[in-house]
């Protein structure tokens with residue numbers, strides 16, 4: 001493609017880059033700065049207190065080979081989970097995660113928390129770090145204040161101290177994993193790039209363009225730490241903008257994504273996808289034995305499914321890509337689909353306001369986040385209402401319908417790409 005790549009160079013001035021005359025610049029420098037906690041005693045404890053993200057990098061680059069036996073990991077996100085599990089593999093025996101929030105509010109994915117606890121790492125929730133405890137100039141541990149979470153009517157959380165005595169936890173080392181923030185010391189502030197009150201660049205959410213029309217941002221650098229999928233999606237969108245910009249076109253006029261619906265009907269009662277309804281629970285992914293995985297930091301912990309379990313797990317798929325498409329012109333209002341639907345998600349009733357309609361369905365639709373599928377008015381003045389929230393995509397309605405008013409159609413979505421015409 002004629003792309004020139006350059007590695008192992010730290011960019012320390014965006015001005016210099018812009019002065020080289022590039023037509024557009026994309027900034028994807030991530031969120032490289034770990035946040036710290038400046039608590040009493042930190043100065044004396046400094047030799048044994050690390051920013052989690054920096055410590056993980058130093059382990060990955062093999063600059064760090066061990067950690068103390070007693071380790072406190074502060075924070076409740078996935079970085080904290082990586083820190084505690086890595087500590088267990090680097091010599092930590094009594095490794096604890098201590099988090100301010102309730103267990104359920106922790107940012108870490110549920111399976112990451114499960115895996116950490118499986119490795120013998122307790123999670124102490126509702127504990128706010130107060131101070132480092134130092135004796136004779138040496139870190140002995142930390143004191144925490146116990147709190148309880150209270151939520152107001154808008155769901156806003158406050159952590160209220162319980163009034164109990166401070167809780168002391170002994171530690172040889174402390175890892176702080178309380179979040180990351182962006183750092184742009186290398187972006188001069190006179191380049192026409194506006195920064196907000198949190199010192200984040202002001203970026204258009206659709207185009208990823210900054211207030212300097214030549215400079216685009218994406219990934220964690222754009223709106224703060226997210227995840228890999230989001231960073232890739234940002235990259236696609238920024239590429240579209242850069243392509244339009246370089247061609248002198250308006251970046252806001254974006255090519256639409258490709259969408260398609262195709263019937264999955266193959267013959268009498270047969271679909272091109274597996275529509276059997278499975279009631280099996282999620283299969284547990286087998287893990288490597290603990291004694292082996294804790295001895296080897298690089299050992300893959302999740303072993304994956306064997307072939308048979310893999311097939312069974314795949315059969316649990318709800319085929320959410322296959323949509324139930326209703327054609328009111330064909331419907332003779334025989335109500336047969338209502339009878340056959342195993343989850344009672346189809347109703348033929350008089351139309352009404354959404355709140356009230358939800359209560360009159362064959363099975364009341366309680367998930368307000370899921371919109372109802374409401375047809376146009378039918379000859380008897382009723383409408384067909386479907387609650388997508390409970391649909392199993394089994395296709396029984398389409399099999400039963402005598403007029404093919406229901407059809408199961410596969411939905412394909414192709415994300416727009418740079419270079420595509422608008």
Ligand SMILES: Cc1cc2nc3c(=O)[nH]c(=O)nc-3n(C[C@H](O)[C@H](O)[C@H](O)COP(=O)(O)OP(=O)(O)OC[C@H]3O[C@@H](n4cnc5c(N)ncnc54)[C@H](O)[C@@H]3O)c2cc1C
Pocket residue numbers: 009010011012028029030031032053056078079082186218219220221225226227228229231
């Ligand atoms: C410990 C940890 C665990 C995570 N686990 C997951 C996970 O399991 N799943 C998931 O989806 N996400 C995870 N994330 C988040 C994910 O890593 C990020 O959201 C994602 O990597 C962001 O991609 P990016 O391209 O924006 O930035 P990055 O992947 O951070 O890449 C930025 C690049 O820019 C380089 N750079 C920075 N400044 C400069 C400069 N001045 N000059 C030159 N180069 C520079 C950096 O060296 C880096 O290579 C995790 C994050 C952390 C910290």
Ligand code: SF4
Pocket residue numbers: 324340341342343344345346390391392393394395396397398
């Ligand atoms: S696909 Fe199955 S669950 Fe969904 S509406 Fe039709 S019969 Fe009901």
Ligand code: SF4
Pocket residue numbers: 330331332333334335336337338400401402403404405406
């Ligand atoms: S089975 Fe078909 S024709 Fe009968 S009510 Fe349902 S959609 Fe209409």
